[in-house]
Structure formats: structure tokens, C-alpha cells
Amino acid sequence: MASKRSQPYxxxxxxxxxxxxxxxxxxxIVTAFWTYDIYDGRxxxxxxxxxxxxxxxxGTFGLWTLLIFPLFVFYAFNRGQHRLIDSNSLVKxxxxxxxxxxxxxHRLVNTVSILALTLAVFSGKMMNEKWLPEGELNHVWxxxxxxxxxILVICIAIHLLMNIKVGGVSLILSMFNWRFRSExxxxxxRRNFSIWRDRFGMSTVKQWLQSRSLLKIIEIFVLVAIILAWIVSLLKELLF
Known part of the structure; x- marks a missing residue:
């Protein structure tokens, strides 16, 4: 199904x-506020x-977010990097x-939103599910x-406002349009993934790690945080 080229795509x-x-x-976010409202409310x-x-x-919704988040991060910092900050952002x-x-x-808000979600899911993995029911409300994590x-709630609100400012309501509605172009x-x-896999190698990883761009540093930071969140989660299951 091909979408009309004149419409936001x-x-x-x-x-x-x-x-x-x-x-x-x-x-x-909704269940987090509900949890806070029941156990805290200060x-x-x-x-x-x-x-x-x-x-x-x-916790279940947080886990599902963490499961899909790495795929979104990989896409956003590669094929979608033109929607994030670049080296000239401060000048612009x-x-x-x-x-x-x-x-x-708009691009800055998109980037900060990814960082905010990273902070939210990572800090969630650092918590113990028994803290709130037992009234332990003063833990740093x-x-x-x-x-x-x-921060994530604020970013989402600004993200929506920026979308309306930059592209109007039609830009937001385009995210719910299931029509797609032939390419x-x-x-x-599957074919594109096979091509990417065949081209992937240690030289690609080395080149990726040696990149000094701000966006690449943020990408590495986010991916490391996600990996650490899973490692800490597994260690908690094994040790406690």
C-alpha cells in the first residue's frame, strides 16, 4: 500500500x-502514579x-518497556538519527x-526523552519490590x-507540543497511519536484515566505538545502561 507523498510520512x-x-x-507511568498514590503520597x-x-x-509494564526499548534505541540512533540532536544543534x-x-x-526533546526513559527503566531495576509495601520510602533509587x-512525563508533554508546532496535528496522526510505501x-x-548481518563485523563495531560524536556517545551510554539494568536484575534474582 502506497501512501500519498504529499502527506507526512x-x-x-x-x-x-x-x-x-x-x-x-x-x-x-499511569501505574507508577497509582503505586505512588497508594504507598507514598507525600x-x-x-x-x-x-x-x-x-x-x-x-513492574510488568516497566519490564515490557525494557524489552522493546533496545530495538527502538537501535533504530532511533541509526536510521532515525536525523530526528535527534547533531553536532550543530547548539549553533542552531x-x-x-x-x-x-x-x-x-524538537530533536533535542526527542533525545532527552530517550535519556529520561533510560533513567526510569534503569532506576526501576535498581529498586526492590518490597520497599514500598513495607513503608521503606527513603531509598535513593x-x-x-x-x-x-x-522528567519523562514532562518530556512526553513537550514532545507532543513540539510535534504540533513543527508538523501540526497531521504529523501526530501520521504515527497512527498504517499505510506504507513499497520500499x-x-x-x-528479512532481506534488509540479512544484508546488514553480512556487512556486520568487528571492523564495524570498532568504527562504531571509535566515533566521537555526541549522538554516538549518548547511544553508547543508553545501551550500556540497558545492559547493566539486565545484569543487575539477574544478579538480584540469583543472590536474593
Whole structure:
């Protein structure tokens, strides 16, 4: 199915990975607030129904987010890197009020959103599920986790506003359009993956690691954080 070229178009794989990641992240945010409202509430609460299983549900959504997140990160920092900050972002941000300033700010918000989600899922893995039910509310990782989700909520709100400013409502709606161009067909994914796998080697990894660009440094930081989150999670299962 080919989409009209005049309409905003988002690659199908981006829509899928972005959609699933967003769905799980938003579900985790909602259940995170519910958990906070039941077990904490020191900075305000709305007295949601006391559902003791909500923390486990929150953890499940957080886990699903962590499962799909690496795929989204890999796509975003490679095929989708033109939607993130680049080496000239600081220079472009000096052109306040111009269209390039808004586009650059949009890319900056996209990048910060990925970092915020990284902080949220990583800090969540550092926590113990028994802390809140037992009233242990002063652990450092719990505060970090709260801050991470708060930053993520702010980033999502600004991300939506930036989308409307840069591309209008049609840009947001394009993320929910399931039409795709012929060159973007899922039938080609297997072939494209095979081509990428055949070209992949130690020289590619070495070149990737030697890159000094800010975006590559952020990508490495995010991927290392995700790997450490899984290592810590496995160690907790084995040792406790």
C-alpha cells in the first residue's frame, strides 16, 4: 500500500517501535502514579482505589518497556538519527524563533526523552519490590525512579507540543497511519536484515566505538545502561 507523498510520512518500523514503546511507557507511568498514590503520597495524592497488586502491574509494564526499548534505541540512533540532536544543534539553538530553532528544539526533546526513559527503566531495576509495601520510602533509587518518571512525563508533554508546532496535528496522526510505501514493506525486512548481518563485523563495531560524536556517545551510554539494568536484575534474582 502506497501512501500519498504529499502527506507526512513516518517509516513503518518507526511507527511500530515508537508505538509499542510509548504504549508500555505510558502504561508504566499511569501505574507508577497509582503505586505512588497508594504507598507514598507525600507530595500530593488523589486517593485512588487501594489495589495492592498495582506495583506488580507497574513492574510488568516497566519490564515490557525494557524489552522493546533496545530495538527502538537501535533504530532511533541509526536510521532515525536525523530526528535527534547533531553536532550543530547548539549553533542552531542560537537562532531563536526561526524555523530551524524549533526543529532543533524538537530533536533535542526527542533525545532527552530517550535519556529520561533510560533513567526510569534503569532506576526501576535498581529498586526492590518490597520497599514500598513495607513503608521503606527513603531509598535513593526510589527517589531517582520518581524523578525519572516525572522528567519523562514532562518530556512526553513537550514532545507532543513540539510535534504540533513543527508538523501540526497531521504529523501526530501520521504515527497512527498504517499505510506504507513499497520500499518500506515488511516483506523486505528479512532481506534488509540479512544484508546488514553480512556487512556486520568487528571492523564495524570498532568504527562504531571509535566515533566521537555526541549522538554516538549518548547511544553508547543508553545501551550500556540497558545492559547493566539486565545484569543487575539477574544478579538480584540469583543472590536474593
Amino acid at each position: 513516518q517509516p513503518l518500523l518507526l511507527r511500530i517501535l515508537h508505538g509499542i514503546t510509548s504504549l508500555f511507557a505510558i502504561a508504566a 507530595w500530593g495524592r488523589i486517593y485512588l482505589p487501594k489495589y495492592t497488586e498495582i506495583e506488580g502491574i507497574h 539553538l542560537a537562532e531563536f524563533g526561526k524555523p530551524i530553532w524549533w526543529y532543533t528544539l 526510589y527517589y531517582v525512579h520518581l524523578v525519572g518518571w516525572l 518500506d514493506s515488511p516483506k523486505l525486512w
